[in-house]
Amino acid sequence: MPKAQVIKMYNGFYYLQIPEKQELLSCRLRGRLKRHKGAVVTGDYVEYELLEDGTGIIEKCLPRKSMLLRPAVANIDQVLITFAAVQPDLNELLLNRFLVLAEWSGIPEIIICINKCDLNQGQEELLQAYAKAGYRLLPVSAKDGTGLAELKAQLAGRVTVFAGPSGVGKSSLLNAVDGSLQLATGKISEKIKRGKHTTRAACLLPLAGGGTVVDTPGFSAAELENVDKGQLAYYFPEFRPHISQCYYNTCTHSHEPDCAVKAAVENGTVHPKRYEAYLNILQTINDRKKVY
Ligand SMILES: Nc1nc2c(ncn2[C@@H]2O[C@H](COP(=O)(O)OP(=O)(O)OP(=O)(O)O)[C@@H](O)[C@H]2O)c(=O)[nH]1
Ligand SMILES: [Mg+2]
């Protein structure tokens, strides 16, 4: 059976890139694959059959190298968590939640990209907590070109997902990196100061300079329904060296005495903002447990 990669999925259709063909092949899923959500997502390699009407049917999903849940994209090397310095304002709780989601997914490389630096360059102090946690920060501007050379170098030879809220400039950045992409972009709403969800589906795009990028629709929430509260601390990479030093091996690093994570916050090894984000997310997980 022939194999191909899912470049895009939209409205129940899956679009495959067929080697040597320009046009994408639009496919449906075989019935048994429809039964569980996420059986096939953008980025998956699949086996398919060609039908007489020129469309295809996906029979099987091949094993994945990696999988990001939101946006749902498989077989990626890195995720660029993209926010804007302003317009829309940087939402740090959402940033932290998204970092947890990416860590939980086991994406090998997680980078924080801050766009619209032409409008505000005073974000460095605010972002120190994340640099201290070990994340690479990329300040860029699709408008004046700041940081685009670094961004290009980071994208070369890899498969990268651009993820982040609507209106932060994911599509604009991709257009700035490779002018041949010509992705649609949309203005920020004057009234609600948010993006207008211009990009509607995650789509794999080959870059002129080598590498593949995935432009994705903006999101305004990061659901952590699969994150186990006992594992949460591991998704804060700078907490990891301390976790085994806590007195209780079931320590949740919140109210317990002799907690090595809290000690690391007190002695300045862990940034207090990240610890607060941890407590906040732990609380939402606890509340969720009570509901069910
Ligand atoms: N000043 C400034 N504006 C920018 C920059 N990058 C993008 N914009 C503007 O921000 C708005 C939103 O850009 P998009 O690229 O559509 O944002 P997006 O993240 O793709 O949004 P969705 O597709 O809705 O998720 C547009 O009006 C862009 O012109 C930048 O670096 N500086
Ligand atoms: Mg977009």
Ligand SMILES: [Zn+2]
């Ligand atoms: Zn602890």
